[in-house]
Amino acid sequence: xxxxxxxxxxxxxxxxxxxxxxxxxxxxxxxxxxxxxxxxxxxxxxxxxxxxxxxxxxxxxxxxxxxxxxxxxxxxxxxxxxxxxxxxxxxxxxxxxxxxxxxxxxxxxxxxxxxxxxxxxxxxxxxxxxxxxxxxxxxxxxxxxxxxxxxxxxxxxxxxxxxxxxxxxxxxxxxxxxxxxxxxxxxxxxxxxxxxxxxxxxxxxxxxxxxxxxxxxxxxxxxxxxxxxxxxxxxxxxxxxxxxxxxxxxxxxxxxxxxxxxxxxxxxxxxxxxxxxxxxxxxxxxxxxxxxxxxxxxxxxxxxxxxxxxxxxxxxxxxxxxxxxxxxxxxxxx
Amino acid sequence: xxxxxxxxxxxxxxxxxxxxxxxxxxxxxxxxxxxxxxxxxxxxxxxxxxxxxxxxxxxxxxxxxxxxxxxxxxxxxxxxxxxxxxxxxxxxxxxxxxxxxxxxxxxxxxxxxxxxxxxxxxxxxxxxxxxxxxxxxxxxxxxxxxxxxxxxxxxxxxxxxxxxxxxxxxxxxxxxxxxxxxxxxxxxxxxxxxxxxxxxxxxxxxxxxxxxxxxxxxxxxxxxxxxxxxxxxxxxxxxxxxxxxxxxxxxxxxxxxxxxxxxxxxxxxxxxxxxxxxxxxxxxxxxxxxxxxxxxxxxxxxxxxxxxxxxxxxxxxxxxxxxxxxxxxxxxxxxxxxxxxxxxxxxxxxxxxxxxxxxxxxxxxxxxxxxxx
Numbered sequence: 001x002x003x004x005x006x007x008x009x010x011x012x013x014x015x016x017x018x019x020x021x022x023x024x025x026x027x028x029x030x031x032x033x034x035x036x037x038x039x040x041x042x043x044x045x046x047x048x049x050x051x052x053x054x055x056x057x058x059x060x061x062x063x064x065x066x067x068x069x070x071x072x073x074x075x076x077x078x079x080x081x082x083x084x085x086x087x088x089x090x091x092x093x094x095x096x097x098x099x100x101x102x103x104x105x106x107x108x109x110x111x112x113x114x115x116x117x118x119x120x121x122x123x124x125x126x127x128x129x130x131x132x133x134x135x136x137x138x139x140x141x142x143x144x145x146x147x148x149x150x151x152x153x154x155x156x157x158x159x160x161x162x163x164x165x166x167x168x169x170x171x172x173x174x175x176x177x178x179x180x181x182x183x184x185x186x187x188x189x190x191x192x193x194x195x196x197x198x199x200x201x202x203x204x205x206x207x208x209x210x211x212x213x214x215x216x217x218x219x220x221x222x223x224x225x226x227x228x229x230x231x232x233x234x235x236x237x238x239x240x241x242x243x244x245x246x247x248x249x250x251x252x253x254x255x256x257x258x259x260x261x262x263x264x265x266x267x268x269x270x271x272x273x274x275x276x277x278x279x280x281x282x283x284x285x286x287x288x289x290x291x292x293x294x295x296x297x298x299x300x301x302x303x304x305x306x307x308x309x310x311x312x313x314x315x316x317x318x319x320x321x322x323x324x325x326x327x328x329x330x331x332x333x334x
Numbered sequence: 335x336x337x338x339x340x341x342x343x344x345x346x347x348x349x350x351x352x353x354x355x356x357x358x359x360x361x362x363x364x365x366x367x368x369x370x371x372x373x374x375x376x377x378x379x380x381x382x383x384x385x386x387x388x389x390x391x392x393x394x395x396x397x398x399x400x401x402x403x404x405x406x407x408x409x410x411x412x413x414x415x416x417x418x419x420x421x422x423x424x425x426x427x428x429x430x431x432x433x434x435x436x437x438x439x440x441x442x443x444x445x446x447x448x449x450x451x452x453x454x455x456x457x458x459x460x461x462x463x464x465x466x467x468x469x470x471x472x473x474x475x476x477x478x479x480x481x482x483x484x485x486x487x488x489x490x491x492x493x494x495x496x497x498x499x500x501x502x503x504x505x506x507x508x509x510x511x512x513x514x515x516x517x518x519x520x521x522x523x524x525x526x527x528x529x530x531x532x533x534x535x536x537x538x539x540x541x542x543x544x545x546x547x548x549x550x551x552x553x554x555x556x557x558x559x560x561x562x563x564x565x566x567x568x569x570x571x572x573x574x575x576x577x578x579x580x581x582x583x584x585x586x587x588x589x590x591x592x593x594x595x596x597x598x599x600x601x602x603x604x605x606x607x608x609x610x611x612x613x614x615x616x617x618x619x620x621x622x623x624x625x626x627x628x629x630x631x632x633x634x635x636x637x638x639x640x641x642x643x644x645x646x647x648x649x650x651x652x653x654x655x656x657x658x659x660x661x662x663x664x665x666x667x668x669x670x671x672x673x674x675x676x677x678x679x680x681x682x683x684x685x686x687x688x689x690x691x692x693x694x695x696x697x698x699x700x701x702x703x704x705x706x707x
């Protein structure tokens with residue numbers, strides 16, 4: 001069968017299944033289980049209405065339980081067990097964690113992650129804020145915003161491929177097709193294999209994510225800037241503030257809540273960063289990050305114990321930021 | 335302290351939309367001038383032009399004898415109180431009031447002294463370390479006023495400062511502004527409002543703006559007693575002045591008008607013989623009407639609705655659909671007049687005569703046309 005037709009059938013079955021589930025389960029509830037007739041009609045209606053919310057929530061709860069809650073518990077279990085040669089597994093306590101903490105590659109990933117954590121949210125938010133402010137009052141601001149926002153529509157792997165071309169290196173003597181090397185050579189330098197130069201290469205990878213996330217930060221912060229009462233800005237003008245003072249002393253403090261939400265949201269993305277590193281360097285040349293380290297252990301080394309342990313570490317790092325983020329976002333909504 | 339002088343000031347948006355033109359005003363030192371006018375007349379725009387928040391597209395603005403058209407707001411020696419208070423929400427009351435002084439690089443001692451002095455004046459001393467969101471509407475407005483006081487400006491600008499307050503608070507804050515003016519007799523204030531009571535009670539002079547220009551300037555009671563045109567006559571006073579058509583039949587020191595609706599009006603406004611037979615409008619304020627006895631009357635009509643307020647009774651006469659009813663405001667209680675055909679007259683000194691929209695007292699005045707919204 002043609003794959004397109006297969007896809008179409010899948011969609012029909014999927015959507016039809018959802019509609020069918022809600023329709024028939026409600027029919028069953030109202031007509032068979034608690035029919036709204038007979039001597040207990042009133043009681044039956046009440047009972048049916050008590051059950052109905054759960055009927056609607058059921059698919060979501062099952063899906064979340066199966067794909068979110070169960071994996072967390074299972075990962076936790078796997079992180080304290082060891083595969084026994086010949087089949088089965090045994091409890092080993094924190095041995096996996098101990099092994100992981102003794103590996104320099106883990107600490108390299110940890111250190112890189114912390115660098116990502118500081119640099120990417122800071123620059124994404126700063127550039128986003130700058131773009132939001134600069135595009136606010138100009139006639140072609142919306143065009144500029146659309147262009148800056150566009151990278152958000154590209155998958156991380158797609159972005160990685162694009163930027164790999166930017167950083168591309170050709171042997172000396174050949175034309176450099178990577179823009180970075182083209183510039184570098186034009187400036188009189190020798191072609192560099194950028195992605196193999198430690199520390200610099202990590203920065204180059206971060207630039208990809210900053211490029212993507214700036215658009216997100218800009219859109220949210222632009223909306224927040226528009227929400228600032230115009231009169232407070234006029235009052236500041238009358239008070240004698242110059243444009244920089246208006247921006248830093250009047251505007252930024254008023255949208256601080258939104259800045260925090262944007263910052264922490266990007267932080268969450270950064271902590272889980274995997275695709276970009278995987279597609280561009282695969283953790284070589286000291287660019288390893290936690291998520292890629294986990295992938296290496298879990299699927300390349302087939303060491304589920306250490307792999308799960310690193311997954312748990314990522315989760316522990318993400319959770320407090322997530323809680324804070326949700327807390328702030330709710331505060332903003334009020 | 336300073337005077338503010340506007341010469342032929344105009345405002346055009348985008349080169350085509352003219353909202354203000356040919357504004358000439360001389361605001362003296364220590365005056366409290368109130369701009370009033372119907373919504374959309376440009377009164378706030380004019381204030382913002384004085385503040386420097388809107389560009390002046392024609393004419394010149396002088397403050398203290400210096401042309402300030404291109405001087406930035408902070409260097410004009412003005413302070414502005416905004417309708418929405420415009421407090422900085424992330425700063426305490428103290429920091430809000432200190433902001434301008436700190437920008438001006440004043441020493442922290444000076445700042446403290448100025449802020450405390452202003453807070454004292456406005457009873458804000460106990461709230462200095464609160465954030466604006468923890469204050470009531472009236473307190474916020476006082477902070478906004480305090481923020482302008484600390485700068486010790488030459489000219490205070492108020493943009494409808496009381497319109498976000500409830501009725502009781504508005505009266506209280508109005509009194510406070512009046513007291514503030516008493517304490518600072520040297521300071522010049524320009525005040526924009528759409529509330530007549532604010533204008534009448536606060537102003538040393540009122541500027542009525544309409545149709546993009548100045549309709550009349552004068553002390554409040556001048557505007558009430560001697561309006562130059564029908565617009566000002568109807569704009570000042572509530573309920574508004576009745577305008578009744580008629581024809582001049584007697585001229586001289588007194589003018590006699592035969593009313594189109596029957597009746598006869600005598601006004602102590604003088605007229606020349608040239609006006610004999612001219613069609614005019616007679617203006618009588620509702621509160622100037624008195625019940626006519628057996629003699630002459632200015633207006634006769636059937637009372638449709640009465641509103642007895644105790645001290646006075648408002649009579650709304652039946653009017654053809656689409657026309658404003660003639661209104662009488664008689665002292666005492668007269669509910670019995672409902673449904674009765676009633677005749678009203680007035681003291682000749684209280685009868686205004688308008689020809690082509692302009693009062694006969696001011697034949698050179700201009701007729702202000704205001705397009706209905």
